[in-house]
Amino acid sequence: MxxxxxxxxxxxxxxxxxxxxxxxxxxxxxxxxxxxxxxxxxxxxxxxxxxxxxxxxxxxxxxxxxxxxxxxxxxxxxxxxxxxxxxxxxxxxxxxxxNNDEIMVVQAMLYTVILIQDPMTNGVKYTGLVMEQYGKALAINPNNPRAVFSKAEFEIGGAKYWGTDIKPMCAQIEKSIGLFANFKPETPFSPKWGLDRAQEALKACK
Missing domain, CATH: 1.25.40 (Serine Threonine Protein Phosphatase 5, Tetratricopeptide repeat)
Structure with a gap:
């Protein structure tokens, strides 16, 4: 990352x-x-x-x-x-x-940091908060590639922990790569990170 x-x-x-x-x-x-x-x-x-x-x-x-x-x-x-x-x-x-979807993605990432410090204590509360932030971000901009990818990446972590199928999340990662291809940042400093991470995650899926 x-x-x-x-x-x-x-x-x-x-x-x-x-x-x-x-x-x-x-x-x-x-x-x-x-x-x-x-x-x-x-x-x-x-x-x-x-x-x-x-x-x-x-x-x-x-x-x-x-x-x-x-x-x-x-x-x-x-x-x-x-x-x-x-x-x-x-x-x-x-x-x-x-109501900025890019800020919400980073908030979800920060909640993930807090969660992994003590999963037993923080797991239930912060899993809900993470998903809430990604949900809000995607409601604002369903084509934000960072929101689509980061949500799928987070869900893969949970799926691997519980031993459930990761195929739906991998499909979302593949979708995010297409969104990255069409994403046009508003300014030279607007968020544009994530494509390389998504490509690596998709390779891991396969």
């Missing part, structure tokens, strides 16, 4: 030639993340968010960086702080852009 999202971050930062200070800052932050400097990337994105109070994207990336890094076992001791930082950023992004 981390490597593939970071590849997208590197691509964005490499394509941008210096323009506005916002674009420079966003490109630099995503570049730092691509270099494995997640803490520095998050800190810079937080500064951008403080300056760009009407733009939801910097807070979105603060949340995405910390949520993605929280899945890394190497960051086990940092996870509680990452969860708090990511949730604060999600809350701030949502205030700026309510």
């Amino acid at each position: 981390k490597t593939l999202i970071i590849t997208t971050a590197l691509l964005i930062s490499s394509l941008l030639t210096a323009q506005t200070s916002f674009e420079q800052g966003m490109g630099k932050s995503l570049g730092l993340w691509g270099e494995g400097k997640a803490q520095e990337a998050s800190a810079l994105m937080e500064r951008i968010a403080a300056a760009e109070k009407s733009n939801w994207l910097p807070n979105y990336y603060v949340a995405l960086i910390n949520t993605t890094e929280a899945f890394n076992p190497a960051n086990k001791e940092k996870v509680p702080a990452m969860i708090i930082k990511a949730q604060d950023a999600i809350d701030n992004a949502t205030l700026i852009s309510p």
Whole structure:
């Protein structure tokens, strides 16, 4: 997950030639993340968010960086702080852009992070919260490839745990690949990650 999202971050930062200070800052932050400097990337994105109070994207990336890094076992001791930082950023992004399906996808991912910290305690509650967020995101935009893929990926985890058939989820992953092919981000920094992950997941299905 981390490597593939970071590849997208590197691509964005490499394509941008210096323009506005916002674009420079966003490109630099995503570049730092691509270099494995997640803490520095998050800190810079937080500064951008403080300056760009009407733009939801910097807070979105603060949340995405910390949520993605929280899945890394190497960051086990940092996870509680990452969860708090990511949730604060999600809350701030949502205030700026309510009913935003991309933010809801990251919220679902963050709930997944919380769930896996203690599945026995958190399983029932956070499974419901994860599915609620994906459901809301898909109600807003049923063609959001990240929502379609991430929901299917989450459901595969549950299906494998319970020993149930994953074919329906694999079909959704295949559907998401088609959606990725037709997805056109609104801006150079709009979310566009996920295709490589979906392709790898589909290979695993087969």
